[in-house]
Amino acid sequence: MKILVIRFSSMGDIIYTTPVVRCLKKQLPCAEVHFITKPAFKYIYDNNPYLDKLLLLKPKLSDTIADIKAEGYDHIIDLHNNLRTTIIKLRTRIPSSTYNKQTILKWLSLKLRKNLVPPVHLVDRYLQTVKFLGVANDGAPIDYYIKKEYQLADLLPATHQNSYTAFVIGATHFTKRMPNQKIISICKDITGQVVLLGGDDVKANGDEIALSLGEKVYNACGKTTLDESVFLVSQAKSIAGFDTGLTHIAEAFDRPIVSIWGGTVPDLLGVQPYMVKQSLVAGIDLDCRPCSKFGLEKCPLGHFKCMWDIPEKPITDFINS
Incomplete structure (x- = not known):
C-alpha cells in the first residue's frame, strides 16, 4: 500500500500532522508513506524516520499532479482541504480521505463569539481521516527531529x-x-x-x-x-x-x-x-x-x-x- 499525506502549510499545522504519519507507518508497517508540502516547510520532516519520501509542491500545480500520478498511490490523505488539494484529487482520481475543516462552525464561532467547535485537538481531527484504515491515535507527542548535535x-x-x-x-x-x-x-x-x-x-x-x-x-x-x-x-x-x-x-x-x-x-x-x-x-x-x-x-x-x-x-x- 502506498499513501500520500498532503499538508502545504503552515508551520504549526504541519507539525501536528507528524502523529498521523507516525501512526500510519507504525500501524501499517508494510505501507509506504509519503508526504507533500511547500518547500519552505520541508525542514519539519527532515530526518523523520516514519516517512519514506518527502515531495515538494512545485510552482505549477500541473507539475505536482504529474509527480503524484507517477508515484501510483493507493490513497491520498488530504489534511489541507483547499482548492489545490481538491484539484489534485479530481485530476489524479486517487481514492482519498479529507480532513473536515468545520469551516462554517469556525466562521459562526468567530462571528457569534461562541465556541461552537467541538473541543477536539487538531491531531485527533487529522486522525479521523485515517480511521478507515484501522489507524488510531497512539497517544504519543508530536515529532520533531533536530538536524545537528548542538552545544549550549x-x-x-x-x-x-x-x-x-x-x-x-x-x-x-x-x-x-x-x-x-x-x-x-x-x-x-x-x-x-x-x-x-x-x-x-x-x-x-x-x-x-x-x-x-x-x-x-x-x-x-x-x-x-x-x-x-x-x-x-x-x-x-x-x-x-x-x-x-x-x-x-x-x-x-x-x-x-x-x-x-x-x-x-x-x-x-x-x-x-x-x-x-x-x-x-x-x-x-x-x-x-x-x-x-x-x-x-x-x-x-x-x-x-x-x-x-x-x-x-x-x-x-x-x-x-
Whole structure:
C-alpha cells in the first residue's frame, strides 16, 4: 500500500500532522508513506524516520499532479482541504480521505463569539481521516527531529547554559504577540535566567526587553537558526510562548509549557498543547475575543485588552514551580 499525506502549510499545522504519519507507518508497517508540502516547510520532516519520501509542491500545480500520478498511490490523505488539494484529487482520481475543516462552525464561532467547535485537538481531527484504515491515535507527542548535535556553549553565554526559561516572543501577527512591557513584567518575576527566541522581525523587541532586565535575559532573536532555536527549547527547564510555530514544535520535547493567547483562541483551532504532561493555557474571556482565526495586524478596538489584561501571576507561578 502506498499513501500520500498532503499538508502545504503552515508551520504549526504541519507539525501536528507528524502523529498521523507516525501512526500510519507504525500501524501499517508494510505501507509506504509519503508526504507533500511547500518547500519552505520541508525542514519539519527532515530526518523523520516514519516517512519514506518527502515531495515538494512545485510552482505549477500541473507539475505536482504529474509527480503524484507517477508515484501510483493507493490513497491520498488530504489534511489541507483547499482548492489545490481538491484539484489534485479530481485530476489524479486517487481514492482519498479529507480532513473536515468545520469551516462554517469556525466562521459562526468567530462571528457569534461562541465556541461552537467541538473541543477536539487538531491531531485527533487529522486522525479521523485515517480511521478507515484501522489507524488510531497512539497517544504519543508530536515529532520533531533536530538536524545537528548542538552545544549550549556555542549558542548561549555562560550565564545561561545551566538552567533557563525559553520565552518565544515572535508570532506572525501583532494580535498574537504580547507587548514588550508586559513581557518585561513577567520576566522580572521568573526565577532564574531567561532566553528570548524569535526571528529577525522581533530582534528589536528582544533588545528592548533585554536592556530593561540586564544579564537576567539573553536575546537570541535573530541570532539562531530555527533548528538551533528548537534545540534551545528542547534544553529549557520551561517554555513560554504565543500562538506560533516554535511554541508548538516545543511540545515535541515534553517540557512544561505556558501557551499564551491574545486575539486568537486555541479551542477554535484545536491547537492547545498536545500530549504535554505540564501545560498552562493563558488567556482571558472578553466579549471581543476571538477577533480573528489566525491573527490581525492591530487590535480592531484599539485597546488590546486580550494581552494587556492577562494575569501574570499564574504564568510566573507555573514557570517557577
